[in-house]
Amino acid sequence: MSNKKTFTMGGIHPDKHKITAEKPIEDAGLPEIVYIPVKQHIGSPAKILVAKGDKVRVGTLLADADGIVSADVHSSVSGEVLKVEEIEGEFGYLEQMITIKVEGDEWEASIDRSPDIIREINASPEEIIAKIREAGIVGMGGAGYPTPVKTTIPAGKKVDCLIVNGIECEPYLTADDRLMVEKAEQIIIGAKILNKALGIQNAVIAVDENKPAAIEALRNITRSYVGVNVQVMKTKYPQGAEKQLIEAVTGREVPSGKLPADVGCIVQNVGTVNAVYEAVQKNKPLFERVVTVSGDAAETPSNFLVRIGTPASFLINKVHGSPDKIGKIIFGGPMMGTSAVNINAPITKLSSGILLFKDDISFKPEETVCIRCGKCVEACPVGLMPFAIAAQVRDGDYHEMKKLHVLDCIECGSCAYICPARIPLLDYCKLGKYELKKSK
Amino acid sequence: MLKISTAPHINSPQDTRSIMRDVIIALMPALAAALLFFGLSALVVVLTAVAGCVAFEYLVCRYILKIPPTTGDLSAVVTGLLLAYNLPSNMPVWMVLVGCFVAVVIAKTAFGGLGKNVFNPALVGRVFLFISFPVQMTSWPKPDFLNFLNADVETGATTLGILKHIDAESSATKLAGGLSDLPDYGQMFIGYTGGCIGEVSALALLLGFAWLLWRRIIGWHIPFYYLATVFIFTSVMWLHSGNIQVEPVTQLLSGGLLLGAIFMATDYVTTPMTRKGQIVFAVGCGILTVIIRRWSVYPEGVSFAILIMNAFVPIIDYFTVPRVFGTGRK
Ligand code: SF4
Ligand code: SF4
Numbered sequence: 001m002s003n004k005k006t007f008t009m010g011g012i013h014p015d016k017h018k019i020t021a022e023k024p025i026e027d028a029g030l031p032e033i034v035y036i037p038v039k040q041h042i043g044s045p046a047k048i049l050v051a052k053g054d055k056v057r058v059g060t061l062l063a064d065a066d067g068i069v070s071a072d073v074h075s076s077v078s079g080e081v082l083k084v085e086e087i088e089g090e091f092g093y094l095e096q097m098i099t100i101k102v103e104g105d106e107w108e109a110s111i112d113r114s115p116d117i118i119r120e121i122n123a124s125p126e127e128i129i130a131k132i133r134e135a136g137i138v139g140m141g142g143a144g145y146p147t148p149v150k151t152t153i154p155a156g157k158k159v160d161c162l163i164v165n166g167i168e169c170e171p172y173l174t175a176d177d178r179l180m181v182e183k184a185e186q187i188i189i190g191a192k193i194l195n196k197a198l199g200i201q202n203a204v205i206a207v208d209e210n211k212p213a214a215i216e217a218l219r220n221i222t223r224s225y226v227g228v229n230v231q232v233m234k235t236k237y238p239q240g241a242e243k244q245l246i247e248a249v250t251g252r253e254v255p256s257g258k259l260p261a262d263v264g265c266i267v268q269n270v271g272t273v274n275a276v277y278e279a280v281q282k283n284k285p286l287f288e289r290v291v292t293v294s295g296d297a298a299e300t301p302s303n304f305l306v307r308i309g310t311p312a313s314f315l316i317n318k319v320h321g322s323p324d325k326i327g328k329i330i331f332g333g334p335m336m337g338t339s340a341v342n343i344n345a346p347i348t349k350l351s352s353g354i355l356l357f358k359d360d361i362s363f364k365p366e367e368t369v370c371i372r373c374g375k376c377v378e379a380c381p382v383g384l385m386p387f388a389i390a391a392q393v394r395d396g397d398y399h400e401m402k403k404l405h406v407l408d409c410i411e412c413g414s415c416a417y418i419c420p421a422r423i424p425l426l427d428y429c430k431l432g433k434y435e436l437k438k439s440k
Numbered sequence: 441m442l443k444i445s446t447a448p449h450i451n452s453p454q455d456t457r458s459i460m461r462d463v464i465i466a467l468m469p470a471l472a473a474a475l476l477f478f479g480l481s482a483l484v485v486v487l488t489a490v491a492g493c494v495a496f497e498y499l500v501c502r503y504i505l506k507i508p509p510t511t512g513d514l515s516a517v518v519t520g521l522l523l524a525y526n527l528p529s530n531m532p533v534w535m536v537l538v539g540c541f542v543a544v545v546i547a548k549t550a551f552g553g554l555g556k557n558v559f560n561p562a563l564v565g566r567v568f569l570f571i572s573f574p575v576q577m578t579s580w581p582k583p584d585f586l587n588f589l590n591a592d593v594e595t596g597a598t599t600l601g602i603l604k605h606i607d608a609e610s611s612a613t614k615l616a617g618g619l620s621d622l623p624d625y626g627q628m629f630i631g632y633t634g635g636c637i638g639e640v641s642a643l644a645l646l647l648g649f650a651w652l653l654w655r656r657i658i659g660w661h662i663p664f665y666y667l668a669t670v671f672i673f674t675s676v677m678w679l680h681s682g683n684i685q686v687e688p689v690t691q692l693l694s695g696g697l698l699l700g701a702i703f704m705a706t707d708y709v710t711t712p713m714t715r716k717g718q719i720v721f722a723v724g725c726g727i728l729t730v731i732i733r734r735w736s737v738y739p740e741g742v743s744f745a746i747l748i749m750n751a752f753v754p755i756i757d758y759f760t761v762p763r764v765f766g767t768g769r770k
Contacts, residue, residue, distance in 0.1 A: 009765055014450060091444075171450065243765065256766035327443050334449040341444055357449070364445040368513065369555040371456055373708040378715070383762040385713070405764045413448035420455045421555075427446050 004209055006234035007248040010381040012414045014237055014335065016210060020174045020294050020301045025182055027305050028291075028318060030105060034077050034309030035087055035097045036062060040348040041138040042145050043069030045096060054081045059108035059285050062098050065133065071146045071349075072136035076287035076307035079103035090312070090331050090345030091338060097346070100309070111284045117185055118281040121193055128197040128280055135279030136286050136349075141165060141176075141240065141269030142332060144350045147276070150266060151197050157261045162203040163249055164191050166214065166270045167233065167240035170333025173353045175290040176270045178303045180207065180214035183274050185221045188228050190277035194268060195227065203228045205270070206249055208235045237335065238412040242267045244381050256408050271352075291347055293319045297326045297356035311344040312354050319356070327359035335413045365422040376415035376425055382408050386415035390428035398436055406432040454656075456554075460514035462655045466648035467521050467703065473631045473641035477583035478529035482637045488533050490520035492540030500549045515554050519543055522562035525638020525699055526743065527569070528580045530595070535573055539565040559750045560710045563743045570743075580634040598635045599623060599694035600739040603685045628693035639696040649702045658706045661715060662722040666701040667692060669726025677734070686734060697729065700742035710750045717753075717760035724749045 039045035046063035050056060056075040063073040079102045086094035107113060123131060129148050137147040153159050164187065168176040180187060191203040205222075207215050209232050218230045231249055233239055243254045245267060252263040260267055268276075271289060278284040287308050294301035299320035306315065312329065323343070330337040331351055347354075376386040384405055392401045406429055415425040474482040497516040501509040523543050527536065543565030551557040570577045579595040602622055623633040631641025639645075652658050674688040691697070705711065705725050712721050725745045732741025 009762075012452070014452070247765075253766050255768075256764065258766070328445070328449065329442060330449055334447075336447050337449065338447065339442070339444040339449065341442055343442065355449075359443075365451060365455070368456055369553065371459075371515075371555045371708050372711075372713060373459070374713040374718075377713050377762060380762075382765040384764065385761065387713070405767075408764055408766065417448045417450065418452050418454075420452070420459050422451060422455060424446060426448065430446075 004232050004234040005248050006236045007239060007244040007381060009383050010379050010414060011236040011238070012379050012418055013235070014171050014417060017171045017294070018174050018177070018210070019172070020292050020303050021177055021211070021213075023174070023178070023301070023303050025178050025290055025303045025305050028307070028310065028315060030077060030102050030307065031310045031314040032102055033082070033311070034100050034102065034307060035311065035344075035346040036073060036076065036100065036309035037089065037346065037348060038063045038073055038096045038098065040073065040144065040308070040350060041071045042143065043067070043071070046070055046073045048084055048096070048098065050081050050084065050098060052081055052083055055079070056081060056100060057106045057108050059111050059287060061285075065136070065146075069146055069149055071138050072134060072285070073098075074136055074285040074287045075100060076309050077102045078106040088342050088345070090340040090342055092341040112282040117189070119189060121189070121196055121280070123193075123280055125197045125199065128193055131280045131283075132197075132276055135275065135284065137272060137275045137279060138286075138349050139269060140271035140275065140289060140349055140352070142336070142350055142352060143242075147268070147272055150268070151194060153198060153261060153266075158264055159198055159261055159266055160200055160202065160264045161250060161266070162191060162194055162198060162200060163245060163265055163267045164203060164205040164270055164273050165240055165242075165245055165267050166205055166207040166211070166218075167245060168211075169208065169235070169237045169240040170335050170337070170353070172294045172355055173292045173333050174294075174303055175292045175352050177211045177214050179270055179274055179290050180211070181217045184214075184217040186277045187270050187273050188218065188221055188225050189281065190273035190275075191228050192225065193276055193280050194266075194273065198266060201227050204231045204249055205229070206231045206233050206245060208233050208239060210235045238381055238410070238414065241381065241410050241412055243410070256405065286349055289347070289349060289351070291315065291351055292353040293356070294353065295321075295330070295355035295357050297321050297358045306347050306351075308349060309346045311346055312340065313343045315347070315354055316343065316356060321356045325358055326356050328357040330355040330357070335417065336411065364424075367423050368421045370421050370423060373420060375418045375420065379414040379418040381412060381414060382410060384409060384415075384429075386425040386429060387423070389432055390423055390425050393428045393432045393435070398432075398439055401432050401436055406436060409433060456513050456515075459657055460518050462652065462657050463518050463703070464514065464521065466651040466657070467518075467525070467638070469644035469647040470525060470638040470641060470699070471521075473644040474525075474529065474637045476585060477631055477640060478581055478637060479584065481581070482529040484533065485527055485529055485531050485536055485637060486521065486524040488536045489524035489527070489540055490517055492537045493517070493520035493523065493544045496540055496544040497549065500545055505549070510553060513554060516544060519548070519561045519565075521638070522703060523565045526562060526566040526636050526696060528577065529637050530579070530581050531576060535569060535576060538572070539569045542568040555709055557709055558753070559747055560704050560707050563704060563747050567743055567747065580636070582634055583632050583640065585632065598739065599628065599633055599690060600733065601634075603690070603739065622690075625689060625693065628690070633694070635694075636696060636699075639699040642693050642698050645698040645702055652702070652706075659715070659718070662706045662711065662718050663701040665719050665722035666705055666726045667697070669723045670697060670730055673727060673730045677730075686730075691730070691733070695733070695740045696742040700729075700746055701725070704742075705746050705749075710753060712753055712756045712760060714757070714760045714762055716762075717756045720756050720760065721749050721753065724752065
């Protein structure tokens with residue numbers, strides 16, 4: 001497996017701006033206060049177990065998964081619960097959050113804090129899934145789908161390949177890249193653990209060729225592990241999208257409206273796989289993650305290990321971003337991320353990056369007329385016709401829109417990125433999907 | 441105050457204006473060649489056409505449509521250049537302006553402006569002039585190297601005109617005489633031949649093509665399939681009949697084929713959206729070009745071929761919708 005692969009249809013090559021690729025992961029330290037949302041995943045919010053005045057430690061369960069599609073939430077600090085109420089989140093909407101005043105850094109005794117790597121996998125498949133559930137692990141690449149659900153193969157389906165997603169195709173972000181460089185062995189053991197839970201033999205770690213350090217670090221270690229291989233990929237956006245990655249690695253196309261398991265694949269992000277390792281081998285719940293803080297308004301862009309619930313403003317201070325120069329703050333990457341209105345919004349399990357942009361590049365360019373250049377069609381990794389979707393959405397013709405397969409849109413933004421007329425094609429696609437789902 | 445906006449937060453550096461700017465740059469070598477061979481009169485026609493197209497677009501936006509002028513996108517400049525490149529260098533100024541009016545006002549803004557026009561505006565303008573003023577449109581000054589002021593320039597026929605003429609008379613003696621008027625390949629390649637302002641120099645047009653490819657403005661598909669179709673079609677006829685008229689290399693280098701294939705059959709607005717559709721379009725242009733050149737009364741068919749194929753674009757687009765991911769491979 002030495003030849004480089006990539007997905008077939010469409011794709012774009014935005015400037016990488018991976019300015020933090022060489023910066024080791026730094027401990028961000030403890031903020032004075034954390035805001036921990038009880039819903040950081042797809043599914044129902046977790047049920048709150050604590051109340052104002054309770055003392056908690058690092059790793060204390062704060063809220064319990066409500067049903068199968070939900071996830072536990074743990075404390076990331078030790079201190080006192082100040083309040084449990086709705087607070088403005090990153091987009092200004094009210095979200096249920098547990099506010100904790102940080103008093104120290106006392107961890108639950110059950111967590112193994114030694115630096116040793118534990119290679120022997122003793123847990124049974126059932127125990128593995130139970131531990132993943134107890135640790136509150138969700139897809140950390142941004143999807144936020146509860147990992148235990150993804151690790152349980154639906155009846156009647158046969159899975160033969162685990163793909164560990166180390167693509168990180170969004171510009172600026174380097175959190176996964178650094179994790180692969182610094183935690184290569186943990187990720188590989190995590191993949192073995194997932195393989196055991198899935199009852200399969202093979203795992204492929206897919207990494208874009210623009211991450212040579214990560215590829216080398218992983219390859220040095222995969223030599224001593226059977227069944228885990230590194231697949232180098234030709235860099236193209238959105239290679240990290242689940243269905244595109246599966247097609248790139250295996251050549252299998254997930255049918256429209258179906259799941260990866262339907263073609264025998266499970267995809268997990270490297271951050272998730274590392275969290276699985278920590279949960280199963282070290283008894284450590286998911287309460288911290290790596291976050292890239294970058295962008296041209298960050299004086300010292302860095303990769304941080306951040307406690308969940310840390311306000312973005314704490315990290316912005318750490319990179320010496322001066323608030324008067326910042327025009328836009330993005331949670332996530334520049335292609336799919338969302339711009340925040342609340343500078344104190346907390347880091348969640350899904351926050352891969354905080355990007356700070358200066359005022360002058362923070363505007364949305366003016367939309368002009370479609371010049372029928374076909375670039376959006378060429379760029380779409382799904383084979384859609386974004387210009388036509390935009391026209392139908394403007395006309396409100398939802399019947400036509402269905403024919404255009406708007407529901408297959410993966411919201412990667414490639415079309416809107418490439419459009420020379422600066423038509424917000426992604427917005428039209430999202431609106432079309434929303435209206436179509438509503439009208440059903 | 442934080443700004444908020446929807447994803448994506450970055451855009452490709454290419455926008456409509458920068459694309460048009462690159463097309464203009466790609467057209468400059470042909471302008472240089474025209475200056476060398478046809479002198480300042482070519483420049484007069486080019487400047488008139490550009491100024492005319494921009495002015496008409498500005499006036500229509502301002503006073504008829506009452507919208508902010510769209511001239512900033514530079515598409516009118518491209519239309520002006522292409523129109524001029526399709527005219528002889530001795531075209532009277534007022535006729536050039538008539539062409540600009542037809543191109544911009546009738547073929548472009550009346551259809552709804554940039555992006556909505558069905559036919560290539562420059563070609564509509566050219567064909568209108570061709571039909572209205574056939575004499576002026578078919579007398580081409582002979583190339584005269586570095587004679588900038590065009591002192592005593594004779595007019596003569598284009599390569600394709602000579603070939604058509606040969607065919608019409610088809611007597612052996614005349615044939616020999618006609619043949620000696622034909623430029624050789626080298627002359628055709630650098631552009632030392634009669635013809636419209638921007639079409640004569642294959643070298644200059646290919647330089648422009650290289651620029652467009654390098655800047656990723658167009659793909660290679662349309663020009664390649666267009667030229668390949670003409671080459672193969674004429675080769676078959678040539679090998680079959682030995683008719684000098686369809687000698688393939690001359691066919692490729694003469695007339696407006698390169699200008700059309702590189703700059704007009706690749707116009708975004710009036711060509712299909714998908715790669716597949718573009719290939720169908722290009723092959724269609726190639727076939728029609730040869731048919732018109734060989735069997736119609738006109739020596740040249742590039743403009744008509746492209747305009748006819750423009751009309752088929754909606755149908756081609758309809759039948760070349762891309763396959764959606766996950767809906768079964770063919
Ligand atoms: S956002 Fe949707 S329509 Fe646009 S390129 Fe991505 S998948 Fe295609
Ligand atoms: S990329 Fe923009 S201008 Fe080009 S066809 Fe698509 S919508 Fe139209």
